[in-house]
Amino acid sequence: MAAAAAATAAAAASIRERQTVALKRMLNFNVPHIKNSTGEPVWKVLIYDRFGQDIISPLLSVKELRDMGITLHLLLHSDRDPIPDVPAVYFVMPTEENIDRMCQDLRNQLYESYYLNFISAISRSKLEDIANAALAASAVTQVAKVFDQYLNFITLEDDMFVLCNQNKELVSYRAINRPDITDTEMETVMDTIVDSLFCFFVTLGAVPIIRCSRGTAAEMVAVKLDKKLRENLRDARNSLFTGDTLGAGQFSFQRPLLVLVDRNIDLATPLHHTWTYQALVHDVLDFHLNRVNLEESSGVENSPAGARPKRKNKKSYDLTPVDKFWQKHKGSPFPEVAESVQQELESYRAQEDEVKRLKSIMGLEGEDEGAISMLSDNTAKLTSAVSSLPELLEKKRLIDLHTNVATAVLEHIKARKLDVYFEYEEKIMSKTTLDKSLLDIISDPDAGTPEDKMRLFLIYYISTQQAPSEADLEQYKKALTDAGCNLNPLQYIKQWKAFTKMASAPASYGSTTTKPMGLLSRVMNTGSQFVMEGVKNLVLKQQNLPVTRILDNLMEMKSNPETDDYRYFDPKMLRGNDSSVPRNKNPFQEAIVFVVGGGNYIEYQNLVDYIKGKQGKHILYGCSGLFNATQFIKQLSQLGQK
Numbered sequence: 001m002a003a004a005a006a007a008t009a010a011a012a013a014s015i016r017e018r019q020t021v022a023l024k025r026m027l028n029f030n031v032p033h034i035k036n037s038t039g040e041p042v043w044k045v046l047i048y049d050r051f052g053q054d055i056i057s058p059l060l061s062v063k064e065l066r067d068m069g070i071t072l073h074l075l076l077h078s079d080r081d082p083i084p085d086v087p088a089v090y091f092v093m094p095t096e097e098n099i100d101r102m103c104q105d106l107r108n109q110l111y112e113s114y115y116l117n118f119i120s121a122i123s124r125s126k127l128e129d130i131a132n133a134a135l136a137a138s139a140v141t142q143v144a145k146v147f148d149q150y151l152n153f154i155t156l157e158d159d160m161f162v163l164c165n166q167n168k169e170l171v172s173y174r175a176i177n178r179p180d181i182t183d184t185e186m187e188t189v190m191d192t193i194v195d196s197l198f199c200f201f202v203t204l205g206a207v208p209i210i211r212c213s214r215g216t217a218a219e220m221v222a223v224k225l226d227k228k229l230r231e232n233l234r235d236a237r238n239s240l241f242t243g244d245t246l247g248a249g250q251f252s253f254q255r256p257l258l259v260l261v262d263r264n265i266d267l268a269t270p271l272h273h274t275w276t277y278q279a280l281v282h283d284v285l286d287f288h289l290n291r292v293n294l295e296e297s298s299g300v301e302n303s304p305a306g307a308r309p310k311r312k313n314k315k316s317y318d319l320t321p322v323d324k325f326w327q328k329h330k331g332s333p334f335p336e337v338a339e340s341v342q343q344e345l346e347s348y349r350a351q352e353d354e355v356k357r358l359k360s361i362m363g364l365e366g367e368d369e370g371a372i373s374m375l376s377d378n379t380a381k382l383t384s385a386v387s388s389l390p391e392l393l394e395k396k397r398l399i400d401l402h403t404n405v406a407t408a409v410l411e412h413i414k415a416r417k418l419d420v421y422f423e424y425e426e427k428i429m430s431k432t433t434l435d436k437s438l439l440d441i442i443s444d445p446d447a448g449t450p451e452d453k454m455r456l457f458l459i460y461y462i463s464t465q466q467a468p469s470e471a472d473l474e475q476y477k478k479a480l481t482d483a484g485c486n487l488n489p490l491q492y493i494k495q496w497k498a499f500t501k502m503a504s505a506p507a508s509y510g511s512t513t514t515k516p517m518g519l520l521s522r523v524m525n526t527g528s529q530f531v532m533e534g535v536k537n538l539v540l541k542q543q544n545l546p547v548t549r550i551l552d553n554l555m556e557m558k559s560n561p562e563t564d565d566y567r568y569f570d571p572k573m574l575r576g577n578d579s580s581v582p583r584n585k586n587p588f589q590e591a592i593v594f595v596v597g598g599g600n601y602i603e604y605q606n607l608v609d610y611i612k613g614k615q616g617k618h619i620l621y622g623c624s625g626l627f628n629a630t631q632f633i634k635q636l637s638q639l640g641q642k
Helices: 002-011 015-027 050-056 062-067 096-105 125-134 173-176 183-204 215-233 276-286 324-329 334-362 369-387 389-416 419-427 438-443 450-465 470-480 488-503 546-556 602-613 629-640
Strands: 044-048 068-076 083-093 111-118 143-148 156-157 160-162 207-212 257-261 286-288 291-296 313-318 514-519 536-540 567-569 590-596 618-623
Touching: 002 044, 015 050, 015 156, 015 183, 044 050, 044 369, 050 083, 050 470, 062 068, 062 618, 068 083, 068 313, 083 096, 096 111, 096 536, 125 143, 125 590, 173 183, 183 215, 207 215, 215 257, 215 567, 215 590, 257 546, 276 334, 276 602, 291 389, 313 389, 324 334, 324 389, 389 419, 419 438, 419 450, 438 450, 438 470, 450 470, 450 488, 450 629, 488 629, 546 590, 546 602
Parallel strands: 044 068, 044 083, 083 111, 111 143, 160 618, 207 257, 257 590, 590 618
Antiparallel strands: 156 160, 207 567, 286 291, 291 313, 514 536
C-alpha cells in the first residue's frame, strides 16, 4: 500500500508538468514529444491569440519553443506575411473572430499546412464554418489536424493555477457580486468558470469529488461542473477521462477532492498587507503571469543643474521555477529574503575573487622558475574555475535580479510603513489587544497611502464582532476622508456585512501571529546593501486562514459547523443527489481548493505552509483570477458606488 501511495504521489505529476507535456505534444503536431531525439525538429510557426499566449508564456521560454522547432510565434490578429513552405500550429480560443481570421488565412494560403488547436472545445457549427472555408479555398488537404486541447487555464506554479488573465474582469469578485447582474449574465460567468475547471480536470486526468458551500456562486459552479463531468463520463466512447489520458497509476485508488469556496467567506485576506516575498511582490509591484515589471529610476545626482530628470528605464524579470533562489524564498518573510540575497552576494564575490586571483597568477609576473612550477598546479584550478563560469554568471544574474526586486519592495515597505500595517492587521485579525489606536494610524500622514489606510480600516470593520457605533464610524470616516480615502469600498462592505450577518458569524483568523524580533538593523550587518533600519523583523507563526481551515476540515473529514452542511457531489455516481450519495469516509490525499471570485498569493502561501506538515498529501490552489489588494479595493469601490 505504501508503495502504491508513493507511486500515486510520483504519478500525480504536478499540473504544471502535465500542462507543459500537453503543450509540447501539441507543438509536435499532436504526437508525444520525445526528449533526446537526435534529428532536427520540423521548423514551424506558432500562431496564438492572447489567451494562448498567456497559457504558454509561464510554461515555455522562447528557447524551449525554438528547441521544439518554433521559429516564429505570432499573434493571430497581427499582420502576418505568407510563409508558404512552412506548417503552422494554431493555438487559439474558438471565438467567432478567431475563426473568421483562420478562415481568412486559409483563403490567403498563408502556410503550407494548418494544425488547428483550440484551447477549449469548439462547437459543431464553428467546425463546419472552418470546413466550408477550407473547401472554398481548396485547402482541405492542407488542414492537417483539428484538435480540442482542453487547456483553458493558466498554470503559475506546480501547485497553483488561475483561470484567465486577459478577461479576468469577467469572472472577478465584482462581476459575480454586482447587484444589477441578470440571470443570463450570471450563467455566462458560471459557464466560463466551469469550462476552465473542466479543462483543468481533463489535463489532470481525474474526476474529483466536489464539495461546496450552499447558497453561493461556488454552489452554482459545483452544480454545473458536476453536470458537465457526468455528461462526459456517460458518453463512454468519447469520454475524456478514460484510457491513456489518465496515465499509469494516476489517482488509481483515490480521487482528488475539489473544494469550491466563495470569495465572500473571507474578504479580509485579499486586503491584508503581507510579509512574505512573493505576496509582497504581487502587492506592491507590477507582477503577473510570473513576470515582474520594474521602473528603474536612473537618478539625477550627477546631471548638470536644471537638467531634466532622466527617463525611467522599464525592466522586466521572469520569476520562474528554474530560479532556485525564488523557489526557496518566495514564501519567506521579507527580512529573511534580504539577508539571503546578501549572503548569496558574498559567496559569489568570494568565488569571483578566486577566479581573479588565478588570472593574475596566470598572467605570470616575471618569467622565473617559480612561476613556471606554479603554473602546473594552477592550471587545474583555473580549468575548474573556467568550467564553473557559466554557473557563476547565472548566479550573478539571479543575485542582481533579486537585489533589484527586493530593493524595489523595500522602498515600498519603508515609504509606506508596511511592516506597521502588517503587524497591526495581524493583531486585528487575531483579536489581540492593540497597542495603539486605529485612528492614530489613519491620521498619521507618514504612514502609508490613502489606500493602505482604507485596507486597514476595512479589515478592522470586517473582523470586529461588534460593529463600531454610528458616532465612532463617523469619526473614522472623517479621518479617512481627511487622509484622502475614497469611502465607496466601505459603503459596499457595510451592505455586505449587514447581509452576511444574517447568514453567518465573521470568519475567524486564529490567535496571535507575529512575534517582533527587535529591529532589523541588528540582523543586517553594516556591509549590507539593504538598509533596513526601522523596519521590524517580524517572524510569522503558522495560522490557518479561512480557506485553509475549510480545506483542512473537508480533506481530513473533520466535523465542524463551518463545513458540515457543504454539499457533496460525485460525478461518477449515476444518479447524483445530495442524500443518496455514499460518502467517502477516508481522508483525502489530494485536494484542489478553488476560490470563485478571485484569489491571492497570501492564501496560496498559507496553504503551502499548511501542507508542509502533512506527509504524502498534495494540494493545489486555484482561483478565477489573481487580484492584489489595489485591484480588489477598486472592485469594492465600484460595487459601493451609489
